Amino acid sequence: MKDGFIKCAVASAQVKVADCLFNTQTVLQLMRQAEKEQVRLLVLPELVTSSYTCADLFLQQSLQTGCLEAVAAIVEESKDCELLLVFGSALVVEGNLYNCAVVVHKGVILGVVPKQHLPNYQEFYEKRWFCTPRDGNREITLLGQTVWFGTRLLFQNVEIREFVLACEICEDLWVPDSPGIGYALAGATVITNCSASDELVGKEEYRRSLVAGQSAKLVCAYLYSNAGEGESSTDLVFTPHNLIYENGLQLAQSYGISNTLLITEIDVQKLALERIRMQTFNADRSAYRTISFSWKVGTCSLTRFIDKAPFVPSDEANRSERCEKILMLQALGLKQRLAHTQSKSVVVGLSGGLDSTLALLVCVRAFDLLSLDRSGIVAVTMPGFGTTKRTKGNAVQLAKALGVELKTISIAKAVRQHFKDIGHDPAVLDVTYENSQARERTQILMDLANSLNALVVGTGDLSELALGWATYNGDHMSMYGVNASVPKTLVRHLVKHVASQSDPELKKVLLDIAATPVSPELLPASSDGTIMQVTEDIVGPYELHDFFLYHAIRWGFGPQKVYRLASLAFAGEYDDAFILRWMKTFYRRFFSQQFKRSCLPDGPKIGSLALSPRGDWRMSSDASYTLWKRELDTL
Template identity: 25%
Template sequence: MGHYITIATCNLNQWALDFEGNRDRIIESIREAKNQGATLRVGPELEICGYGCLDHFGENDLYDHSWEIYGQIISHPDTQDILLDIGVPIIHKSIKYNCRVISYNSKILLIRPKLSLANDGNYREMRYFTPWNRPKYYEEYQLPKSIAKLTGQLRVTFGDCVIETLETRLGCETCEELFTPQSPHIDMSLDGVEIFTNSSGSHHELRKLDTRLELISEATKKCGGVYLYANQRGCDGDRLYYDGCATIIVNGSVVAQASQFSLKDVEVISATIDLDDVRSYRNQKSASMQSVNRRDTYKAIHCDVELSPSSNVFNPHIVPTATRAIRYHLPEEEIALGPACWLWDYLRRSKTGGYFLPLSGGIDSCATAVIVHSMCRLVVNSINDKQVLADIRALTHDPEFTPTKPQEIAERLFYTSFMGTENSSKETRYRAKELARKVGSYHVDMNMDTLVSAVITTFEVATGKRPIFKIFGGSQTENLALQNIQARLRMVISYLFAQLLPWTRNKKSGGLLVLGSANVDECLRGYLTKYDCSSADINPIGGISKTDLKRFIAWAEINFELPILHEFITATPTAELEPITENYVQSDEVDMGMSYDELSRFGRLRKVEKCGPLAMFIKLYHEWSQPPLNLTAEQVAEKVKRFWFFYAINRHKMTTMTPAYHAEQYSPDDNRFDLRPFLINPRFPFASKKIDEVVSQINEREKEIKYNNISVD
């Protein structure tokens, strides 16, 4: 008659070191799971303390606090009569582990440490924890006195074991373990485990979700079983945004999928599954033979828990959850939603007065403004959520504020300014003013020529020399210095306005957070002034390529009904730091000596594919020597050498980069996961010599081919 079990997993917006807030969200998720009829609840990785505690994991207090909070959770009356899988950091024999703690009715059944730690890209788990790299090995763990008193247990099993209930077997797999070549779920499935839990702290990157969900689907498509994936969601206190998407998959097919981007602090999904479906799926000759041939088995922790109390009685009201297609967002939607959710978390948790953005009229600051507009839209669409409503009222210091349009939020929390000079065009000034009007920001249109002139005059009085622009006969040194004066003064004005603009409007709130708007390609190339208005508090687009930003703006023009965005897309990218004449308009791509598309390719080869100058040249020669580009070996070599030169001489700028929303793996942010030196020989002399040798070999080979073709003719 079927063995029906209702199980639940969740997205939780946890915050590093917010122990009491994290506790409350965990308890709320357990309540929701029970309300949905679930007898098993799975939560995200390290949900007690927050995943992103970083070097705070080195503090012993954190582990003591985590145990205290865990005790409050499992002793709470609302957390009884449900099997709980909760993420807790634990010290065992003086060694720190990333663990799952399985409990039922205030009794701990198993502490399962993570076997494989994430230690690449953004992740540094081996800096804080030790992997339990002993599959199927277990020991006894002595509980802290307070927990022992609460549970009535002195010791519990600690290690790689499984749970056996009256109907089935459950096993834990934590985040990174899913991505390893020998994932634990394979061995567990061959030892009779039918339900797998995966608790994760997986961050958002553009176009990454399909990789994650394909691995989860494949896990049970090959082995059979039920897979519950839980994830952290939100800004955990750093550059990353954890993008939720908790999922339940049965035999390779999705039966429940939570949202990827949302302002909900707690989102619980559940599904009713029939264990007989798993058993039928697994009843194949090859799988059954592999199972009975295995001699090394897991220790099973027996628990007299009945997950499906109606298994022997037919109940027409219990219906298995139907399968559904996996839901993915377009990359343009990911840009609209991910950074917007990140901005909302940053704003409500920092409790500042809003955001200030230098709005230049170019596409980068435009994209940043549109992302803030998207944040306001999300808040309006989520205003029925009690926490969202409470947060917006707290931020605006208005207990009656219930916005109905995104512009109503922007008018109170979003400030923009066009900081023009004599080098600014009327077109960029108009675009900035019109966009500000459409999104509803409090906009200041100003000129700062008197400030620029004052600085230049101060220099002239001190030195007796006055610099002039290159087009008027000045040197490149003078030209660059005059551009940088304007850029750096904008940073000074930005912070002045961020502190005082709310005061000019008699607002009760404090200062504003300054938003940067340098994209990942310009950061990689170093095409920005150090300590200019790229130096901000946070940067929503610092991990997004120019190419993707253009696509996002084209998408937002239609989906956000902002026709003014078309003018941003078609405008030539320019810094407008040099005078405009009849014969000259400054162009970003001309200044950089490379296109934005080329920069994106350079960036991915450098960081993601781990190419040095020579390897990059060889790969790009094979790509760019073909149609439609048809570049010569010399042309490709020149582009590669130019990129590495400017990347190297501008590395020092990366040490001061504004904390940016992480969206691309090739971000040069050296404070987190691009740990390269910033003082190196920018000519890369040995690699350049090797490139020249390869170019020579290519030319000789082409001459031979040409000669042989002529001889044949």
């Protein structure tokens, strides 16, 4: 439960039609198993105390009494459980029979939510037995308890305030104006669905798409429990199908399995933070009644998948599709800028590294989209004091393979003159030594672009912008930055993706570039030509920084939670001390380097996170990171 994680489960209970005694024992067994697994929320199917397919037996007093006795037994069993249980049962309330979701915790019936939309078409005849509830809430007496009954009930945890639960029942999800919409707008972050959806050809996929869409548009966790084995097969077949989604993402699914808990953890803190960001969940909540309950708060062990590369799809097919989409978005952005400025030429600094390679590949795509001759792309390699034979050679081969113009302009003489002008000792390999080279290269690109009536295309990526790993008014500046929202961990995959579609000559050079260590090459290479200035040795692994960036900035998590997630995601690869060391570097640099992001050139957004001051990220350059540092210091 710490950090907003709640261990939850759904299950399809095996039932016998109209046998409330058998069904009760099944429910109790699942409850005990869930409590043993430290589950805090368990959702069971619609009408589980009786089974869904009782038909006209629902009108028999014996079955109605059996359902009530089943509820009583479940409530009694819950007295010593931390478990919050949501299950379906038929209940007589004030002389009418309702199809209900019952919410129980520690021997208390927190509330009863009647099904609002009763299907009465094709194979469904629910209005034959059940009453449609009137809108609103009222208090009733049930099993000697005063209980809230109604269509506008929310259940909120006292300790984890972001956990606010609401209940839909089967058809409530399928209708155009589902109750979940109102629940979510009123504050519900978790919606459960006790369901009995029969199985038909294609229905499994449709059911899954409904749950995915509902959880995405409502920015909620959605827990769906379908009827299990034992339902009548007179005219229908029921197949267990359990789903747990969070904001459109499937966390867990089981199909065809009864009496087995489907367990994962939902992150209600993440959902609450996303809603704060969106500012669309601010509807009038006065019509809804919130019922509070308490949990013992402890650390929830995490079993849900934590992706150590959140910007990179792990599935090869999905990754290839994502790469193609990103390349097209980058190219479309540049295409529009070229068309608007009526430019038929671009200048790009080509180092033989990953970022400049990607930028050049985007230029080629944009020119092809505009049916412009690739000779209008001027790639400029500018060898300096740290340039290696490998990177320079790759730059030359790449330009040749792509059919673009290549210019080679050495910066050594100009930089030495600059050192002399400002009185800098070239033997002192400090920040002045490095940045003078970066700014000289940018000056060459800008002036060359002016002479050609061209645009300078920037090469810097999202990860470098987050860390401020760019020379201010050097490689930090361009006329259009095509890589500005592409994280470093994705750049390599984009280059490899193009390689996979290329002829042997181009493929060979692209793969070698992808295998080259990331380096600005501003310090002299070793005597054997090996790169001496490896970026990740200085600022830390980019896969860690991209992970920090995603969770800290995209989702707004605090350092403690980011650290916890990173420790789990990179377990066995990096130890905790190593992760913490580079986390501190990330936060320190992210706050201190905002001034560079405050004056970024234009560039296209391609994913859910960008740092443009005109788009996703507005931040004072003087913001203090004291609060974040204080939290880091406790780790």
